[in-house]
Every structure is written in structure tokens, then in C-alpha cells.
Amino acid sequence: MNSLERVQATVAFGRPDRIPVFPQIFGHAAVLVGARLGEYVCDGSLLARCQIAAWRHYGGDAVFAFMDAGVESEAMGSVLRYYDDQYAHVERYVLAPDAALERLALPDPRRAGRMPELLRAVTLLRREIGVAVPVVGIVLGPMTLATQLMGIEAALGLAIDEPHRFETLLDFSTRLATDFGRAQLEAGAHLVMVFDPSASPEVVPPPFFRELLVPRLGEVARAFKSAGALANWLHIAGPAEPILAYYPQAGADIANLDFDVDPERALQALPHTCLDGNIKPLLFVTGSPEQIAAESRRLVALFAARGGFILSSGCEIPPEARPENIAAMVAVANEQG
Numbered sequence: 001m002n003s004l005e006r007v008q009a010t011v012a013f014g015r016p017d018r019i020p021v022f023p024q025i026f027g028h029a030a031v032l033v034g035a036r037l038g039e040y041v042c043d044g045s046l047l048a049r050c051q052i053a054a055w056r057h058y059g060g061d062a063v064f065a066f067m068d069a070g071v072e073s074e075a076m077g078s079v080l081r082y083y084d085d086q087y088a089h090v091e092r093y094v095l096a097p098d099a100a101l102e103r104l105a106l107p108d109p110r111r112a113g114r115m116p117e118l119l120r121a122v123t124l125l126r127r128e129i130g131v132a133v134p135v136v137g138i139v140l141g142p143m144t145l146a147t148q149l150m151g152i153e154a155a156l157g158l159a160i161d162e163p164h165r166f167e168t169l170l171d172f173s174t175r176l177a178t179d180f181g182r183a184q185l186e187a188g189a190h191l192v193m194v195f196d197p198s199a200s201p202e203v204v205p206p207p208f209f210r211e212l213l214v215p216r217l218g219e220v221a222r223a224f225k226s227a228g229a230l231a232n233w234l235h236i237a238g239p240a241e242p243i244l245a246y247y248p249q250a251g252a253d254i255a256n257l258d259f260d261v262d263p264e265r266a267l268q269a270l271p272h273t274c275l276d277g278n279i280k281p282l283l284f285v286t287g288s289p290e291q292i293a294a295e296s297r298r299l300v301a302l303f304a305a306r307g308g309f310i311l312s313s314g315c316e317i318p319p320e321a322r323p324e325n326i327a328a329m330v331a332v333a334n335e336q337g
Contacts (some may be wrong), residue, residue, distance in 0.1 A: 002132035003061035004230075011231045011253055011274045013308045019300055020061040021333035022276060022312040023326050027087065027251065027319035029054040039082045041067040048143065051121075052128055057323070058330050061310075063129065064188065065121045066116060066138040072176055073148040073285060075113035075176030076104075086319075095150040097158050101168045106176055109183035119187040126188025134191060134230065137184030141196025141236075143204065143218045145173035145213055152198065159208075169213065174216040178223045185227045193233040193256075200238035209243045214250045221251020231274070237315050244269040259314035263302055275303070277311035284313065284321035289328035296332035 001009070001017045008310035009016040030040035031048035051063040068087040070080045077094035095101075099109055109115040118137075126136045140148060146169050147155045159166040181192040198204070199213050200205055205274055221232040236243070239260045247255045247270060255279030257266050279295045303309035311333050317326060 008081045018336040041183045044117035047121040048124035062134045075107040093151045122187040137189035139177045139191040140179045142173040144198040147198045191232045197237040202238045206242045217250035274308040276312040278314040292328040
């Protein structure tokens with residue numbers, strides 16, 4: 001099996017030749033080849049070259065087209081601050097709490113900000129290795145987009161003080177995520193991860209997630225499936241256990257488990273959903289190959305009878321990760337073949 005076939009079989013709870021492995025490598029790909037992270041997040045061609053180099057070096061089952069969490073916000077007019085050796089961040093948000101939210105217009109992914117460069121990266125990845133390896137695009141989920149457009153304190157304040165206006169912002173964020181994700185699928189992505197860390201129970205309570213976010217995440221997922229996505233991957237960072245049971249309603253075919261989610265509890269909550277995770281990302285920096293291998297084997301054994309599992313880090317592997325630790329996780333997956 002090639003990687004694409006392996007992932008398809010795993011998501012469908014079939015019989016892959018081995019467990020797929022997704023090292024969630026974003027900025028580390030630049031570090032690996034000696035490129036500046038500040039250039040990597042702006043240049044689609046460089047991003048693609050670095051991702052291909054990382055794939056060839058480690059041999060994982062996916063490549064990722066992701067710059068940073070400010071791409072959509074910047075395309076709307078937010079001002080970002082850039083660095084040579086770390087991710088850009090929003091310095092001035094485009095929306096004030098009293099903004100005319102009903103008048104917001106969607107940015108054109110082919111023209112606005114860095115969106116065209118991200119689409120360029122997707123196209124290049126699909127052209128170079130996408131016949132056999134899944135190309136994963138990424139969009140921010142509705143809640144995280146809302147916080148990236150207005151700032152988290154202002155967005156949460158709006159949710160408390162003017163809930164109807166906040167829902168207007170969420171609806172716009174949902175359309176923005178859908179539009180950008182569809183553009184990535186059209187450019188060649190096999191699937192689009194919806195990354196929504198601000199939907200975590202650490203930020204909003206589970207009833208908020210159930211009532212306001214699940215319907216909107218489901219809307220995004222249905223749009224991506226209609227556009228031909230191989231699967232819908234929902235990634236909510238942090239201790240997501242209280243909301244896992246809602247993931248099927250949110251359209252998740254693949255549910256990411258961060259390191260602080262008990263995988264055995266996740267098995268109970270999501271018996272028919274493909275799971276991925278959940279090695280602690282910092283362990284790839286501070287740990288040893290032996291520790292990574294032990295954690296990997298523990299997870300492989302836990303899911304051996306059930307199937308429907310992708311070995312991965314719980315979230316992004318930090319740019320400064322030790323290459324030998326990433327290689328150790330991939331090696332354990334290859335042991336299963």
C-alpha cells in the first residue's frame with residue numbers, strides 16, 4: 001500500500017498493511033533544511049520544498065500545507081508581526097467589538113494576503129508527491145477564526161454581552177473557513193484539517209461547544225465532503241475529553257487527541273471514529289528516541305484490535321524538535337508492516 005491507500009483504509013476501519021503515522025511537522029520542516037521560518041510562512045514554493053524534504057527524510061504518511069494561525073486574519077486586514085525564527089502573530093486585529101459584522105466580506109483566497117502562497121504550496125505538493133501521499137490543508141475553525149479576527153478577550157466579551165452579534169461573527173468565520181478550505185481542495189489537497197484550539201474546554205464550556213460550534217463545524221465538514229475531501233479531520237487542542245462525544249455531529253472522520261486526552265476514554269467516547277495522536281509534542285524536544293518509541297508502541301498496542309488509528313503527535317511537533325525523536329515514532333509505525 002502507498003500512504004494514500006493506507007490512510008483511506010484506516011479511516012474506513014479496513015485493514016491497512018501497517019498503522020499510518022502522521023508526524024505533524026509544520027515549521028520543523030524549515031528548520032530541518034536550514035531555511036528561515038519567517039520565509040517559510042510567506043513562500044509557498046519554499047514551504048512545499050521543505051515539506052517534501054521532511055517527508056523524504058522521515059517517511060511519514062502525509063505532508064502539510066500550513067503557515068501559521070494568522071493567514072486568514074491577515075487576509076481580512078489584521079496586521080501581523082513577522083520574525084526570522086518563529087511564527088508570525090497578529091499585532092493588530094482587524095475587527096473592533098463594535099464593528100459592523102453584518103457587512104463583512106470574504107477575502108478572495110486567490111488574491112488576499114498569503115492565501116495565494118498557501119494554495120501554491122498545496123498545488124506543488126500535490127504535483128510532486130500527492131499521487132501516493134495525502135496532502136493535508138489546514139483552516140482555522142469558526143471559534144478560533146473569531147478570536148483571530150477580534151482578539152480572544154474581545155470575542156469572548158462579545159459572546160457574553162451581545163450573543164446575537166457574536167453568532168453573526170461565528171457565521172462569518174464559518175463561511176471564511178469553508179471558502180478557504182474549498183480553495184485548498186480545489187488546489188489539490190486531499191483533506192483539510194479544521195484546527196480549532198479556541199473551541200477547547202479550556203476556553204469555552206462544553207454546552208457552548210455543543211450549541212454554537214457543533215452545528216457550524218458540521219456545516220464546514222459537509223462542505224468539504226461535497227468538495228471531494230478524503231476525510232474530515234477535526235483538531236481541537238487541549239483537554240477535549242468533555243466534548244469528544246459531539247465530534248460525530250461535528251462531521252469528524254478523524255479526531256485528533258492531544259496529549260492530555262486519555263486515549264482509552266477516547267475509545268469509549270468515539271468507538272466508530274478514526275483517532276490520531278497523542279504523543280506529547282514537547283517530548284520530541286526534551287525526550288529521547290527510546291521514550292518516543294515506548295510511547296508509540298503503547299499506543300499501537302492499545303489500538304491494535306480496534307483499528308482506526310493513526311500514530312501521531314498530540315499537536316504540532318515543535319520546530320526545534322530533535323530529528324532522531326521524530327524518526328523513532330516513524331520507525332515504530334514501520335515495525336507493524
